[in-house]
Amino acid sequence: MWIEVVGGSRHVPAPGSFVSAHRWTEVTVSARMVLRRLGGGLLVLWLVSILTFLLVQLIPGDPAEVIAGENATVEEVARIRTELGLGQPVLEQYLNWFSGILRGDLGDSLFTNRSVATTIAEAAPPTVVITTMAILVAVVIGVTAGIAAGLTQGSWIDRAVSAAATLGIAMPSFWLAMVLVSVFALTNPWLPATGYVDVRSGFGVWLSHVILPSTALGLATAAELARHTRGCVADVLTRPYVRTARARGASGVWLIRRHILRNAAIPVVTVLGLQTGRLLGGAIVVEAVFGISGLGSLAINSVLQRDYPMIQGYVLFSAVVVVAINLIVDLAYGWINPKVRTA
16 A cells, blocks of 8 residues: 655555564574584584583593403503504594584493493483483472462471471482382382383373382472462562552452563573482482382492493483473463574
8 A cells, every 4th residue: 555645655554464474583582592502512412422522531440351351461451442443543433423412322231232322312311201200390389389489488388398498408309219219109008119110001100100209300390490489479468569550450360470570480491400410419319219220220320330422422412301391491481572583
């Protein structure tokens, strides 16, 4: 549509074209943010690969001597070192290893001769399931308790949540795991004390084996989330827009969902993302207590056997998981607060 004006004419955009352009701009900004975060994550993984390779080289002992045995001759040890490529310069060893990573090959175990990627894939399901369930336990318990404490500041609920959160942070996961086993598996045989079964064996059986380890692993994170959620909710309640909404009659679930949770969510999501790496590391101890053959036992055996490729593969897998979680957290920021997309 053209409109005559003094000195010429100008074009008036068709209805809806401004909205479409605005949405396209938002999509472009979001895509740029994802690519920027993804590029940063790939850089971190490359640096982790360098540090992991160099640190593993500093582990005392010779894996060739461990593989050959105590009674092996010098010639046998030298032959094994040559077969494994341990006599090559460190830079050449790293380049060979890194080129294999780019092809999806993490190498073979020095002791089982099995693919590192295959071994990690077989050991990962119990650890991933327990860690995921621990996150669910932490979110449900921690966020709920934190919101209740933040909305009732100074009450007995607030004091009880604060005391429980302090106690939860102070308790080591392995001690809590032993207490849970003693109470719910030995004294009262309601749940199995050890082992892990696949969900294909039955949902009830699978859940009974997951409850105790995931609870022992997730309660400390739940305590952290409760403290941060309580502080964030208490801070948001003092903001002018919340007081204005209350003055207009807003209350109850609508006020919590519309104003409080959305504005208090970013710090809580940040803490949850940071705690993911801690949960993955804590799973090693919890798996040992409950006799679960996951990534924890794999990592411990690899270190004791000086299985360099397996150690490197485990650390790289953990780094990929942490970087992926951080990327999801960054994307969650943009969903919670669109202003973050331009940051």
